[in-house]
Amino acid sequence: xxxxxxxxxxxxxxxxxxxxxxxxxxxxxxxxxxxxxxxxxxxxxxxxxxxxxxxxxxxxxxxxxxxxxxxxxxxxxxxxxxxxxxxxxxxxxxxxxxxxxxxxxxxxxxxxxxxxxxxxxxxxxxxxxxxxxxxxxxxxxxxxxxxxxxxxxxxxxxxxxxxxxxxxxxxxxxxxxxxxxxxxxxxxxxxxxxxxxxxxxxxxxxxxxxxxxxxxxxxxxxxxxxxxxxxxxxxxxxxxxxxxxxxxxxxxxxxxxxxxxxxxxxxxxx
Numbered sequence: 293x294x295x296x297x298x299x300x301x302x303x304x305x306x307x308x309x310x311x312x313x314x315x316x317x318x319x320x321x322x323x324x325x326x327x328x329x330x331x332x333x334x335x336x337x338x339x340x341x342x343x344x345x346x347x348x349x350x351x352x353x354x355x356x357x358x359x360x361x362x363x364x365x366x367x368x369x370x371x372x373x374x375x376x377x378x379x380x381x382x383x384x385x386x387x388x389x390x391x392x393x394x395x396x397x398x399x400x401x402x403x404x405x406x407x408x409x410x411x412x413x414x415x416x417x418x419x420x421x422x423x424x425x426x427x428x429x430x431x432x433x434x435x436x437x438x439x440x441x442x443x444x445x446x447x448x449x450x451x452x453x454x455x456x457x458x459x460x461x462x463x464x465x466x467x468x469x470x471x472x473x474x475x476x477x478x479x480x481x482x483x484x485x486x487x488x489x490x491x492x493x494x495x496x497x498x499x500x501x502x503x504x505x506x507x508x509x510x511x512x513x514x515x516x517x518x519x520x521x522x523x524x525x526x527x528x529x530x531x532x533x534x535x536x537x538x539x540x541x542x543x544x545x546x547x548x549x550x551x552x553x554x555x556x557x558x559x560x561x562x
Contacts, residue, residue, distance in 0.1 A: 305558040308384050308396055313343050316397040330401065331358065341369035344379055347400045348414065351407050351437050361433065364426075368417050375417050378450050381554055382409050385451040389473065389551050405457030405476075408440040412448060412462075419444035446492070451554030456503075463492035471553045472496075475503035475521065483509035483526065496531070498550050518546050 320327045320334045327334060330350040337343050349362035369376045386406045387396045399406050411434035418427035427444040435441045442448075442462040449470035454460060456476035462468070466480045472495045482491045486509050493507040496514050501507065502521030513519060514531030522538070529535050534546035 305380065305384055308380060308387075309340070312380075312383075312396055312400070313337065313340055315395070316343060316400060319394075319397045319401070326401065339370075340376060340380075341366050343400070344369050344376065344410070348407060348410050350401075351411070352433060353437075357433055361430065364430075365414050368414055372417050375413055379410055379413050381450040381558075382406065382413070382452060384557055385471070385551075385554055386453050388557055389453045390455070404438055404440075405454030405460075408434065408438050408442060408457040408460065409448070409452060409454050411438070411440075412442040412444065412446075415442075415444040416446075416448075449497075451557075453551070465490055466492035467494040469495060469497040469499075469515075471498045471551070473500045473551060475501065475505075477504040478502075479506045479508070481506065481508050486510050493525075498553065500550070516550055 317334050317337065320332065331354060332346045332350060337346060345362050345365035348365055349358045352358040352361060369379075383396050383399060383406065386403060387399050390399060390403065392398065411430065415427040415430040418430060431442070431444055438457060440457050440460045442460070443464040445464040446462050446466040446468070448462075448468045449472070451471050452468060453473040455473065459477040460474060461479045461481060463481050478501050480493045480495070490510050493509070493511045493513060495501070496512065496517070498516045499513045499518070501513070501519045502523070504521055505519045505523045505525065507513065507519060507525040509526055511525055511528055513525070513529045514533065516532045517529045518534045519525055519529065520534065520536040523535050524538050525535055529542070532545045533542055534544065535542055
């Protein structure tokens with residue numbers, strides 16, 4: 293087993309922090325073409341902040357935007373420890389749930405959904421720092437690059453998994469709690485009836501939303517609830533329930549027990 297090929301879900305938070313840089317450098321050394329295609333020189337990576345920034349910037353086309361974003365992200369990761377820690381938590385969860393071999397380094401370098409979430413974390417940090425126009429500029433760059441739109445005003449907890457990410461839209465006042473999982477094509481939008489603050493959905497801890505689902509308006513999806521692929525939801529979903537179909541039919545309590553939570557993953561033996 294290569295050092296960067298950790299079994300699914302077996303890497304704890306401490307081990308991830310300790311080995312991510314060296315494991316990613318090992319991957320880049322094993323296949324130099326990866327660094328060439330992504331515009332990442334292994335010799336430029338001296339810490340996790342530089343690694344995270346380089347992986348995110350690689351999503352943008354070569355040019356001033358990529359260079360500028362990389363420099364900006366490095367400074368944010370270095371001076372906002374909460375940003376780095378949250379991004380590593382997201383990486384831990386995505387690596388555990390993704391199902392692809394190769395572990396965290398492959399997720400960091402190749403997972404579109406993780407890149408979308410990472411771009412949100414950076415734009416959110418800028419927004420909270422009062423740099424709203426720059427936050428929106430970052431958001432717009434990654435909307436074009438990744439076909440994902442996540443507004444920096446939205447509130448997203450730790451340990452969220454965006455599988456694929458393509459076509460995902462998360463509105464300005466949406467709230468997503470810890471351990472939520474979202475597939476591609478999901479819309480968390482407004483209904484043009486309930487306007488103002490709180491006009492977008494609220495997804496509680498551990499909720500799962502399938503591909504192409506639309507959740508519209510100030511709807512609450514309860515903890516551990518599942519919204520099936522293609523469902524259209526305009527009413528609250530009770531905790532643990534399953535909702536399916538174009539009319540968002542409540543099928544009662546579901547049998548899916550949920551993914552391993554961020555707390556469980558971080559509590560595993562390092």
